Amino acid sequence: NTKLTKEWLQNYVDDWVNFYRKHTNEGELASYIPMLQQSNKEHLGITIIGNNGAMIESGDVNIPFTIQSISKVFTFIVACMERGVTYVLDRVDVEPTGEAFNSIMHLEMKQLKKPFNPFINAGAITVTSLLNGKTSDEKLKPLFQLFEEILGYHPPLNVDVFKSEKETSVRNRAIGYYLVELGYLESDLDLTLETYFKQCSIEISLQDLARLGMILANDGEDPKTGLEIIPRQVARLAKALMLTCGMYDASGKFAAYVGIPAKSGVSGGIIAVSPPRARNEELPFINGCGIGVYGPALDQQGNSIAGIRLLRHIAKQWDLSIF
Numbered sequence: 004n005t006k007l008t009k010e011w012l013q014n015y016v017d018d019w020v021n022f023y024r025k026h027t028n029e030g031e032l033a034s035y036i037p038m039l040q041q042s043n044k045e046h047l048g049i050t051i052i053g054n055n056g057a058m059i060e061s062g063d064v065n066i067p068f069t070i071q072s073i074s075k076v077f078t079f080i081v082a083c084m085e086r087g088v089t090y091v092l093d094r095v096d097v098e099p100t101g102e103a104f105n106s107i108m109h110l111e112m113k114q115l116k117k118p119f120n121p122f123i124n125a126g127a128i129t130v131t132s133l134l135n136g137k138t139s140d141e142k143l144k145p146l147f148q149l150f151e152e153i154l155g156y157h158p159p160l161n162v163d164v165f166k167s168e169k170e171t172s173v174r175n176r177a178i179g180y181y182l183v184e185l186g187y188l189e190s191d192l193d194l195t196l197e198t199y200f201k202q203c204s205i206e207i208s209l210q211d212l213a214r215l216g217m218i219l220a221n222d223g224e225d226p227k228t229g230l231e232i233i234p235r236q237v238a239r240l241a242k243a244l245m246l247t248c249g250m251y252d253a254s255g256k257f258a259a260y261v262g263i264p265a266k267s268g269v270s271g272g273i274i275a276v277s278p279p280r281a282r283n284e285e286l287p288f289i290n291g292c293g294i295g296v297y298g299p300a301l302d303q304q305g306n307s308i309a310g311i312r313l314l315r316h317i318a319k320q321w322d323l324s325i326f
């Protein structure tokens with residue numbers, strides 16, 4: 004394993020990005036948000052940032068994209084930081100559903116006390132309603148502050164995607180009305196949905212995803228400064244949820260075959276988190292790293308089709324599984 008120099012890893016990643024790019028034609032762009040149809044199906048890129056600050060990137064790494072469902076990880080984190088973990092977990096559970104992210108089925112279950120988890124839309128919209136603030140901008144301010152602290156800049160909103168989502172939001176409105184009926188929302192529905200569509204429309208880069216992932220890999224601490232950006236307990240909880248619920252109804256397979264916490268979004272992004280492990284101590288480039296993947300061609304579950312295959316390959320070859 005001592006051959007894992009930066010140069011070797013770079014060449015390796017380049018080869019496999021080129022290999023898996025062929026798989027993009029087996030997937031489809033998300034169609035229910037019209038603006039996402041304008042992405043290029045053939046794009047595939049990956050960025051890895053290690054604890055030591057080194058970065059490996061390959062493929063289409065300079066295409067900005069909207070964060071979409073990956074935002075659910077960070078609004079959950081912010082809600083826990085604002086309201087406390089107990090308060091949030093009293094209102095949203097931590098169980099995978101095995102259903103699609105926008106499924107409405109479980110909301111009809113008679114014994115349901117709260118949405119199943121914060122990464123399905125019902126749970127994410129509930130979490131967004133818990134954020135402090137009377138306007139969507141106020142509610143999202145701490146999220147942007149967290150991003151700014153980690154990324155060093157304030158990521159922009161993609162206004163076209165935001166409008167596109169808002170105009171085509173029938174399913175999320177249906178979920179929202181159910182949540183109102185069940186008494187789960189702590190903010191007005193229109194405000195909550197506007198905030199939710201905005202959080203999904205934040206535009207980020209692969210480098211951003213990798214950096215966010217690296218902070219989570221270190222339980223919320225910046226390895227460079229030693230500063231705790233996210234409380235350890237909250238970072239760990241977020242990772243447990245990513246592992247069990249992060250990849251929609253393919254989360255079980257992802258845990259089994261890739262074995263690291265990850266969260267995908269419908270624009271084709273995936274954030275993956277590889278925590279440091281004692282047995283990898285002599286491998287500074289990958290012992291503790293965040294990985295961002297972008298490939299907008301999606302599989303049937305809505306995950307980047309080539310992105311998942313690339314991650315699976317790399318995780319296997321580099322022995323990244325946490326198990």
Ligand code: GLN
Nearest residue numbers: 071072104203268269270
């Ligand atoms: N904005 C999208 C939606 O609600 C996010 C979904 C996703 O990335 N899976 O529906």
